[in-house]
Amino acid sequence: MTRAATIKKPAEIDATDPAAVREPGVDAPERPMRPYRTRAEVERAFRAVDAIRPHGPDSYDPIEAIRKLRDE
Amino acid sequence: MSAPRERTFVLDTNVAIHAFLPDDLVPDNLRAVRDAGRRFIARAVEVAASLIVPHRFYSEAIAAMQPLIYQERLSVQEAKAVLASVFALRPRTRRPDWNDVVDITVAMGRSSTGDSEFVAVARAEHCEVVTSDRPFWDAVRQRKIPVPVVLVTDHRLAQP
Numbered sequence: 001m002t003r004a005a006t007i008k009k010p011a012e013i014d015a016t017d018p019a020a021v022r023e024p025g026v027d028a029p030e031r032p033m034r035p036y037r038t039r040a041e042v043e044r045a046f047r048a049v050d051a052i053r054p055h056g057p058d059s060y061d062p063i064e065a066i067r068k069l070r071d072e
Numbered sequence: 073m074s075a076p077r078e079r080t081f082v083l084d085t086n087v088a089i090h091a092f093l094p095d096d097l098v099p100d101n102l103r104a105v106r107d108a109g110r111r112f113i114a115r116a117v118e119v120a121a122s123l124i125v126p127h128r129f130y131s132e133a134i135a136a137m138q139p140l141i142y143q144e145r146l147s148v149q150e151a152k153a154v155l156a157s158v159f160a161l162r163p164r165t166r167r168p169d170w171n172d173v174v175d176i177t178v179a180m181g182r183s184s185t186g187d188s189e190f191v192a193v194a195r196a197e198h199c200e201v202v203t204s205d206r207p208f209w210d211a212v213r214q215r216k217i218p219v220p221v222v223l224v225t226d227h228r229l230a231q232p
Contacts, residue, residue, distance in 0.1 A: 016198075020214070024080060033156045033157065033160035034160065035160055035161070035162040036117045036160055036162075037117070037153050038117065038118070039115070039117055039118040040159065042114050042117045042161075043114055043115070046091070046092070046110055046114075048153070048157065049092050049093070049095075049153065049154055049157055050094055051094075051095075052094040052096075052146070052150050052153065052154070053094070053095050053096055054094050054096050054140070054145045054150070055145055056148050059099055059225070060093070060097050060099070060139070060140060060145070062085075062089040062093060062136045063086045063090070063105075063204055063205050065089075065139055066085050066086050066132050066135075066136050067205065067207070069132055069135050069136070069186065070132075070184045070185075070186025071183075071184050072184070072189060
């Protein structure tokens, strides 16, 4: 089974069920991360998100996403 | 008393989201922008710079993750991990003066207020907006809005 096939669509997710939005292998925080206090901490966070391996074409531009939101 | 102006910045949402975007999601043409954002944020944390945002920063950041979730390129939990990393910056929130938002929106010739809220907060804080949105940066300059907006790729930001 491909990884994509295991992902539920947002409409299928029961937000009240923590297990429904949790996947194995993703180191997501159980509670809010504490504020960064050092450069090393924030650089560690950069490396942690880089370890996430998204799927699909790499064309996403958050600038465009936010611009569309602001223009709505 | 507020922090010295040179250590206070309004952080545009796109800089924060770009900096914490997983490496595999960053197209080659945006890598320099992402890297500049990371350098700025790392340096800002290092020198305990004050990062300030309007409240909409949080909703914009969450909304920016939605296309990736709907396209199934990030799972909900992965998107939450990205957002947790962004929000650990703990930017201070400030409500913009609505009079300023109206004036700035009109001066910029816009129908939406998103950019104006960031500019209005910067105006109140007497500091710069740091953005990676070049059209926004261009608009502020062309319309001669009297608030400094700097591109995150500006080399001067490497040493806030």
